[in-house]
Amino acid sequence: MEIGTDLEKSSFLSPVKNIAIFMFLVGVVHTLYSILLIYLFGARGLIVLAIGISLIVISRGLKKYKRWGLYSYTILAIGAIISYVHSIVIIGIVDKVEIATLVGIVLLLAYLWKISKRFS
Numbered sequence: 001m002e003i004g005t006d007l008e009k010s011s012f013l014s015p016v017k018n019i020a021i022f023m024f025l026v027g028v029v030h031t032l033y034s035i036l037l038i039y040l041f042g043a044r045g046l047i048v049l050a051i052g053i054s055l056i057v058i059s060r061g062l063k064k065y066k067r068w069g070l071y072s073y074t075i076l077a078i079g080a081i082i083s084y085v086h087s088i089v090i091i092g093i094v095d096k097v098e099i100a101t102l103v104g105i106v107l108l109l110a111y112l113w114k115i116s117k118r119f120s
Contacts, residue, residue, distance in 0.1 A: 016115070019108065020063035023073075027055030051076075062112075067119045070112055077109045 030052030037045030054076060061069020084102040087093045 015111070016065065016118075017063055019112075020059040023055050023059035023062065027052045027059060030055060065119050067116075070116060070119045073112065074109065077105050080105055 030048055032052075034045045034049035034052055037048050039045070054072070058069050058072045058076065061072060063069075081102065084098055084105075088098065088102075
């Protein structure tokens, strides 16, 4: 299947729809995890709750190939990239999981912008 075909937009197993489903699940986990964090830490839990809800909403936009979903994910991804780079460069935390996550976010962002003409 060639990237950017109409089959990709309609197929259940299209990469964007799979990404959206995974993003939805991560958003649900973040939202549930935030309940514990709100109880224990207050404001930090509210930040995690906001991220979880935004992931759920963005996943719906990506699944339906909406341009606002692409833009919203881009903003969220840039924030995550800045956070990961800050923790690696400034704080000095070099973890294989963080580096793999950073690479994954960048690759996903590049892929979504490569097929951005498909979003309406």
